[in-house]
Amino acid sequence: MTALTSALQRLPKVELHCHVEGTMRPSTVVELAGKNGIALPTEDPTQLYRYTSLDTFLEIFWLVQSVLGDRDDWARLAYESVVDGVEHGLAYRETFFTPARHLDVGQDLADIVAGLAEGLAAAEDETGVRVMLIADIDRAYGPGPGLEMVERLVELRRAGAAGTERVLGLGLDSTELGVDPRDFAAAFELAGREGLRRTSHQGEVTPPTTIQAGIDVLGCERIDHGLSLMDDPELTQRFVDERIPLTVCPNSNIRIANAFPRLEEHPYPRMRERGLLATLNTDDPALTDLDLTEEYRSVMEAFGYTWNDMVAIALDGVEASWLDDDDARALRGRITEEGERLGAELTD
Ligand code: HPA
Ligand code: ZN
Numbered sequence: 001m002t003a004l005t006s007a008l009q010r011l012p013k014v015e016l017h018c019h020v021e022g023t024m025r026p027s028t029v030v031e032l033a034g035k036n037g038i039a040l041p042t043e044d045p046t047q048l049y050r051y052t053s054l055d056t057f058l059e060i061f062w063l064v065q066s067v068l069g070d071r072d073d074w075a076r077l078a079y080e081s082v083v084d085g086v087e088h089g090l091a092y093r094e095t096f097f098t099p100a101r102h103l104d105v106g107q108d109l110a111d112i113v114a115g116l117a118e119g120l121a122a123a124e125d126e127t128g129v130r131v132m133l134i135a136d137i138d139r140a141y142g143p144g145p146g147l148e149m150v151e152r153l154v155e156l157r158r159a160g161a162a163g164t165e166r167v168l169g170l171g172l173d174s175t176e177l178g179v180d181p182r183d184f185a186a187a188f189e190l191a192g193r194e195g196l197r198r199t200s201h202q203g204e205v206t207p208p209t210t211i212q213a214g215i216d217v218l219g220c221e222r223i224d225h226g227l228s229l230m231d232d233p234e235l236t237q238r239f240v241d242e243r244i245p246l247t248v249c250p251n252s253n254i255r256i257a258n259a260f261p262r263l264e265e266h267p268y269p270r271m272r273e274r275g276l277l278a279t280l281n282t283d284d285p286a287l288t289d290l291d292l293t294e295e296y297r298s299v300m301e302a303f304g305y306t307w308n309d310m311v312a313i314a315l316d317g318v319e320a321s322w323l324d325d326d327d328a329r330a331l332r333g334r335i336t337e338e339g340e341r342l343g344a345e346l347t348d
Pocket of ligand 1: 061173252256283284
């Protein structure tokens with residue numbers, strides 16, 4: 001490993017767009033499939049990890065998700081996701097989980113949230129790294145199950161159920177084509193009324209009208225991906241003026257959505273030059289042969305960024321996060337200090 005890659009690995013990083021199921025180690029996929037009697041088409045799941053579109057990716061994502069059978073499985077997944085992230089300088093993450101298909105087959109949201117929170121707490125005790133949760137609605141299941149999930153989450157929060165204190169917000173993911181985000185307004189309205197933060201995947205493979213619906217109809221404070229945003233200059237200006245964050249996943253856009261043939265063609269640098277708060281994230285690292293080090297390294301190389309550019313990207317993650325002011329200030333200080341120390345080492 002070069003000194004630069006090693007410095008990027010050690011730079012404390014924030015991640016705001018990472019699906020916990022998309023962090024599942026291949027060995028865990030195989031073990032949980034065996035435990036829960038799920039037939040996999042191959043003994044080496046990584047052979048399945050090549051995609052031609054978001055929807056072909058989602059077929060695999062759903063297969064991987066299906067191996068999670070009980071509370072202990074969710075706890076193991078959450079624990080391993082943090083331990084694996086810490087190896088790549090993860091300092092703080094707000095992670096998605098998308099339980100629609102588990103709820104559909106009779107798992108209780110209470111067990112899923114309690115399991116995830118238990119795994120995150122164990123990893124936090126061991127590593128000092130905090131990870132919070134965003135409950136995602138799966139668009140493919142439609143607005144009814146989405147609203148039911150939020151209603152159950154609200155019920156659990158009000159009852160002070162185990163783990164609910166880790167759930168910061170509501171998100172929306174899965175297939176975009178043929179789905180109108182406005183159909184999910186009731187679920188997002190309820191979440192907003194209950195004090196949950198809101199974000200949604202928009203514009204990964206759809207036009208900027210869906211991004212606008214995300215902020216104006218669903219009340220989102222952030223947009224996940226938002227890849228098509230700059231096709232609408234007026235909306236782009238609003239995102240710049242209001243510092244509405246985008247959680248961008250450049251390598252995922254190449255490997256999952258096949259949006260561009262090469263990373264060099266991704267609009268990430270143009271987004272940042274335009275003044276957008278465009279953060280850097282991995283999306284589904286274990287399903288795309290990625291990690292935070294490689295995300296930072298490849299972006300730095302593809303776009304000719306300097307060390308200070310990469311520190312600025314890490315700091316933007318803090319601004320876009322839902323940390324409270326004190327925690328955000330502390331993390332900003334840590335990234336700045338480590339960034340300066342590691343940068344000085346590189347120029348020695
Ligand atoms: N887009 C939509 N849904 C998803 C993704 C994504 O990139 N990853 C996991 N679920
Ligand atoms: Zn995503």
